Amino acid sequence: MNTDTTLEILSIDSAHTEKIGEHIGRHLRGGEVIELQSDVGGGKTTFMRGLVRGAGSKDLVASPTFTISKEYAAPAFTIHHLDLYRLGENPGIVRQELAEFLESSADVVAIEWANSLTDVLPKRRLTIQFAHRPNDQRIIYLTVPKQLRYLLEEIQT
């Protein structure tokens, strides 16, 4: 039985997307995996800026496109922010590394451009899709399995 819930939120500007990220960040407990999907400029990194702040970290979020991975220190856990864009369709050794990392991690892992590696992500993950709309708007789809519904508690839609 599929018990995933999808919530749809219309974001009116980048500050709004950050606010949604901040809400999720406040509800993180550690151990969550988040997959972020969109075209370039969809708002994945903008969302992460809010999430990191919401989790209580003062670290600055920048797009990790050229580093693959960045870490932000929150009081209760570390947030690993991966951007796998540059791996393309040939993730090679990273597939095994990521699988092992996810298995042992009590931290939060957020992944942009997971594409060819989605099969190693746990089923129990928050998936967020950003769809472009005119005038700086985005539709944000948040899909969670039952075990992660606490992330969406009292979110403003």
Ligand SMILES: Nc1ncnc2c1ncn2[C@@H]1O[C@H](COP(=O)(O)OP(=O)(O)O)[C@@H](O)[C@H]1O
């Ligand atoms: N509603 C919105 N939500 C998120 N970003 C927006 C929105 N409206 C405009 N933007 C702009 O779009 C860009 C999103 O970039 P970024 O977050 O880096 O996207 P991605 O990581 O998906 O490539 C930023 O320049 C941001 O200011």
Ligand SMILES: [Mg+2]
């Ligand atoms: Mg990005």
